[in-house]
Amino acid sequence: MSETKPQKAPQRRRFLKTAAAGAVGAGAAAFPMVSTAQTVSMRFQSTWPAKDIFHEYANDFAKKVNDMAGNRLKIEVLPAGSVVPAFQLLDAVAKGTLDGGHGVVAYWYGKNQAVALWGSGPAFGMDANMVLAWHYYGGGKELLDEIYKGLNLDVQSFLYGPMPTQPLGWFKKPVARVQDLKGLKYRTVGLAVDIFTDLGLAVNPLPGGEIVPALDRGLLDAAEFNNASSDRVLGFPDVTKVCMLQSFHQSSEQFEILFNKTKYNALPGELKSVIDYAVQAASADMSWKAADRNSTDYLEMQSKQGVRFYKTPDAILRAQLASWDKVTAKKSAENPMFKKVMDSMRTFAQRAGRWQFDTMVDYRMAYNHYFAPKKT
Numbered sequence: 001m002s003e004t005k006p007q008k009a010p011q012r013r014r015f016l017k018t019a020a021a022g023a024v025g026a027g028a029a030a031f032p033m034v035s036t037a038q039t040v041s042m043r044f045q046s047t048w049p050a051k052d053i054f055h056e057y058a059n060d061f062a063k064k065v066n067d068m069a070g071n072r073l074k075i076e077v078l079p080a081g082s083v084v085p086a087f088q089l090l091d092a093v094a095k096g097t098l099d100g101g102h103g104v105v106a107y108w109y110g111k112n113q114a115v116a117l118w119g120s121g122p123a124f125g126m127d128a129n130m131v132l133a134w135h136y137y138g139g140g141k142e143l144l145d146e147i148y149k150g151l152n153l154d155v156q157s158f159l160y161g162p163m164p165t166q167p168l169g170w171f172k173k174p175v176a177r178v179q180d181l182k183g184l185k186y187r188t189v190g191l192a193v194d195i196f197t198d199l200g201l202a203v204n205p206l207p208g209g210e211i212v213p214a215l216d217r218g219l220l221d222a223a224e225f226n227n228a229s230s231d232r233v234l235g236f237p238d239v240t241k242v243c244m245l246q247s248f249h250q251s252s253e254q255f256e257i258l259f260n261k262t263k264y265n266a267l268p269g270e271l272k273s274v275i276d277y278a279v280q281a282a283s284a285d286m287s288w289k290a291a292d293r294n295s296t297d298y299l300e301m302q303s304k305q306g307v308r309f310y311k312t313p314d315a316i317l318r319a320q321l322a323s324w325d326k327v328t329a330k331k332s333a334e335n336p337m338f339k340k341v342m343d344s345m346r347t348f349a350q351r352a353g354r355w356q357f358d359t360m361v362d363y364r365m366a367y368n369h370y371f372a373p374k375k376t
Contacts, residue, residue, distance in 0.1 A: 047103035058102035106190030119253035120191035124349035128162030138348035169224030187223035
């Protein structure tokens with residue numbers, strides 16, 4: 001008996017140690033480890049005034065990221081001008097002055113005019129959602145990444161949020177002919193600057209927050225910004241009561257979310273996935289919110305503020321297309337990347353556009369069936 005006792009104690013200790021290890025393993029399987037990593041905080045700035053619905057969209061995206069990431073990633077969004085002026089956002093993000101931002105690609109027109117193709121012009125007949133389809137599935141994303149890399153900009157770009165067709169703009173009186181546009185001091189951005197310059201206007205690409213004050217002081221004769229909700233809150237109805245609807249100058253634009261690429265690359269894979277899926281979710285959510293808010297503000301500007309909306313005459317729309325062809329032919333000859341983007345977009349549009357127009361029913365027919373005044 002005395003010879004066996006020393007052997008039993010080590011065996012018992014080994015058994016208890018093994019049992020304890022098994023219990024820990026079972027507990028780990030039942031209760032996965034929760035990350036206690038420190039919160040990564042990112043400071044973003046939008047290119048929009050705080051009161052604009054576009055800044056609200058930027059906050060909507062940030063909230064989706066913050067909610068899904070738990071306490072591991074937190075994005076704070078500041079309005080335009082908080083750190084840098086709106087048109088300096090891209091450089092600020094690339095340099096790391098800001099961790100990210102929210103704007104539109106057309107604002108970086110001065111870097112390489114090819115970037116404005118994501119938003120300016122008729123996009124070969126594609127609407128904004130179809131342009132996003134081209135971007136993510138037709139080669140557009142790779143081309144935009146190539147442009148930013150060629151400019152030595154340390155940014156990670158995500159496009160999202162298909163915008164409704166933008167109006168021709170706000171005028172002192174309705175325009176009926178192309179000749180009515182000539183000589184007007186007009187605000188727009190991106191390649192639309194070239195379109196309207198070709199049509200004989202004097203163009204000033206002001207940031208959103210500066211447009212209405214310039215109209216009020218007579219520094220502009222006419223201007224466009226984007227949509228009923230943004231235009232209303234920026235104060236367009238306070239300085240003029242005439243808005244011309246429909247235009248090809250920015251009929252297919254979308255938003256851009258920017259990250260400083262070095263800081264984005266430092267994130268773990270699961271947080272990158274959170275950002276990716278938040279972009280997609282925010283894109284859908286923005287479309288639904290825009291339909292609700294834009295339609296409400298469109299009707300209320302008419303009923304409460306006396307705004308008169310007019311359809312842009314087809315003659316002006318055709319003139320825009322003709323100017324677009326001239327402008328893009330010249331720029332394609334001067335800029336190989338511009339031509340590369342145009343060719344890619346054209347190839348996708350020819351295939352996808354045919355499918356879309358052949359398969360989509362005319363929704364106006366159904367709308368008129370229910371809501372158009374009945375003939376007596």
